[in-house]
Amino acid sequence: MEYLEFKISCKPEFAEILIAELAEVGFDSFLENEAGFEAYAEENNFDRSSFEEVIERYTQVAEIAVVEGKMEKVNWNTEWEKNYDPIEVGDEVFVRASFHAPKPGVTHDILINPKMSFGTGHHATTFLMLTHQLNLDHKGKSVIDIGSGTGILAIMANKLGAKEVQAFDIDDWCVENGNENFDLNGMSNVRMGLGTVREVNPQGQFDIVLANINKNVLLDEMEVYETLVKPAGHLLLSGFYDHDVEDIEAKANSLGFQKLDQKVKDKWTALVFEKKG
Known part of the structure; x- marks a missing residue:
């Protein structure tokens, strides 16, 4: 299964809303970076017209630039190690990958080794x-x-x-x-x-x-x-x-x-x- 990869640069304040919009038109993986974010969609299920409508709507106000590519579906563990922080819900829940140390005193320790990335x-x-x-x-x-x-x-x-x-x-x-x-x-x-x-x-x-x-x-x-x-x-x-x-x-x-x-x-x-x- 191949994924389409879109490297999207934009004003920082628009990254979250763009991720939300693209999630609604078929994108299922996102990786944020200093310039904006990378978005991934399965090639077989990609709705290009909906994607282009979202990008066109925000291009000027968010100063969007897009570079499109294609990639084989790969294991995301390396990217997660560089970008993924544990999820903490007070002292009750700590969701971590294997490369994170446990949090002392937490009620529920959840260990996740992800193959996929999300934003x-x-x-x-x-x-x-x-x-x-x-x-x-x-x-x-x-x-x-x-x-x-x-x-x-x-x-x-x-x-x-x-x-x-x-x-x-x-x-x-x-x-x-x-x-x-x-x-x-x-x-x-x-x-x-x-x-x-x-x-x-x-x-x-x-x-x-x-x-x-x-x-x-x-x-x-x-x-x-x-x-x-x-x-x-x-x-x-x-x-x-x-x-x-x-x-x-x-x-x-x-x-x-x-x-x-x-x-x-x-x-x-x-x-x-x-x-x-």
Whole structure:
């Protein structure tokens, strides 16, 4: 599988919003640098017209320059070692790679050795989802993580006492990496599935459904999520900017969900919904 690589330079204050915009049109990996960031999209799924529309909209105001290339899908560990900082949620959660030392006194130590890269914005959504999880009772609950990526949220659910954890992703590297990370965190009984939520077709209902993806996918799949959440169960969503909350909330409300909580970090947002019993 080949990836298209776009080296994008821009004014610093526009990097986060551009990453957010590109995440909504099919880009799934970002690497920030001093000039701006690098963005990656699978060649087979690349929507050039949507990409060009985003770039054209911001070109003048953000002083954008783009250099396009192509690369084979590679292991990202080296880049992570240069660019990835641990994710800390107070003294409760510390998400680290193997090259980071443990943090003394932390309640939940999550060890991740990533094969894929994501941008700072995605750190924000992970942070927000972890924070919501800490505020939600997982003990004895069934949890499914949709678009699990490196598996961080599924691992958090397990550490919080979930009795059943399922996870899947559309990317085969994420599946391989997620299973490695599950093993690192004592979850060899959990294996990540491959495919979209419709392709995987999870059976039964869950107490907690997690989905940290992007606005377009969430809106498209929300009706499926509704079938997966038990009455009085919870749906946690992230991967979108604060200006998208109205659209996400309207769709969720139409399906019988009520918003319980909302958190924002660096303009990224994560929402908690409860399904009406």
